[in-house]
Amino acid sequence: MTNKAQRAASKRWLIKIRKSPKRYAVYLAARRKAAKRWRRNGGLKMQRKSQNASNLRLKIRVLSYYGKNGTLKCCWRNCQTIDIDLLTLDHINDNGHIHRKEGYEAGVNGLRQLKQQNFPEGFQTLCANHQLKKELIRRRKNRK
Numbered sequence: 001m002t003n004k005a006q007r008a009a010s011k012r013w014l015i016k017i018r019k020s021p022k023r024y025a026v027y028l029a030a031r032r033k034a035a036k037r038w039r040r041n042g043g044l045k046m047q048r049k050s051q052n053a054s055n056l057r058l059k060i061r062v063l064s065y066y067g068k069n070g071t072l073k074c075c076w077r078n079c080q081t082i083d084i085d086l087l088t089l090d091h092i093n094d095n096g097h098i099h100r101k102e103g104y105e106a107g108v109n110g111l112r113q114l115k116q117q118n119f120p121e122g123f124q125t126l127c128a129n130h131q132l133k134k135e136l137i138r139r140r141k142n143r144k
Helices: 003-018 021-040 043-066 096-101 107-116 128-143
Strands: 087-091 123-127
Touching: 003 021, 021 043, 043 087, 043 107, 043 123, 087 107, 087 128, 123 128
Parallel strands: none
Antiparallel strands: 087 123
């Protein structure tokens, strides 16, 4: 049985159970007990650990794609920064405000969107220092 068929069967079964208040109460009690056992056995910690590892892999993949020559590196000239904690994603044309209005998200969800859209053009990987430097240069240019 495929996952889709299993989900459909589970949904039909649950609809059937909900019609009987006694059977539904037993079902809910069993679910609460299973959830309590899951938390007690460290399920939440394991889930968070797995999610954090998945998010890190995604961040590395996206920043590597937009990095210098397809590597995990800052695109600024002569910058050798490769520390994942210091690297950020930057809009090349300084149009991040437009992307946010269009529905792009920040953080991990934004990285997921870029991956789902097959890595569109217009982004680059910069270290935090050079991202700030780029913004300062932009502001000075607009001040004149």
